[in-house]
Amino acid sequence: MKLYTKGGDKGRTSLISGERVRKTDVRVEAYGTADELQAHIAYLADKMAHEAALVAYVDDCRRICSMLMTTCSLLALGEDCADRVPHLTDEDIAWLEGRIDAMQAELKPIENFTIPGGCELASLCHICRTVCRRAERRAIEAAENHEIDARLLIVMNRLSDYLYALCRTISERLDAEEVLWRP
Helix, strand or coil, X not given: CCCCCCCCCCCEEECCCCCEEECCCHHHHHHHHHXXXXXXXXXXXXXXXXXXXXXHHHHHHHHHHHHHHHHHHHHCCCCCCHHHCCCCCHHXXXXXXXXXXXXXXXXXXXXXXXXXXXXXXHHHHHHHHHHHHHHXXXXXXXXXXXXXXXXXXXXXXXXXXHHHHHHHHHHHXXXXXXXXXXX
């Protein structure tokens, strides 16, 4: 099978249903942004794998990448083909919430917002967090005009919270300065 089909040369692509849409379609933008997030999180996981204090979070990132692949598939469905791809579950949401709670229980409370920085891995994690917020906004926009599973929107919202907690955890575990907003 060839890597290129030439089907997208005029700015159109196919959804899983076979429906042809413009590459600027909100669903394409949403799953493209989720795909971008997946690549950033995979890179973060690869970098964390070299830090003994963070190895436990590498498996989290791998699981999240799998969830993001599911997210991309759900956003690319098109009409009448929901049975063609796996779905996100209530267990996925509960897992993210449990991981957030576990990290938060080990962190000191803060009184100001965290600003990206402090160390390379924390900054990379903040990039993941901000791309996640953009992916969430695109998914919400897609859901305004297309049928999108509500769990997908919940997962995206929880994932940005997870990434924020992970940013703080990275700073803590690596004894890096946590940069706080000082208005």
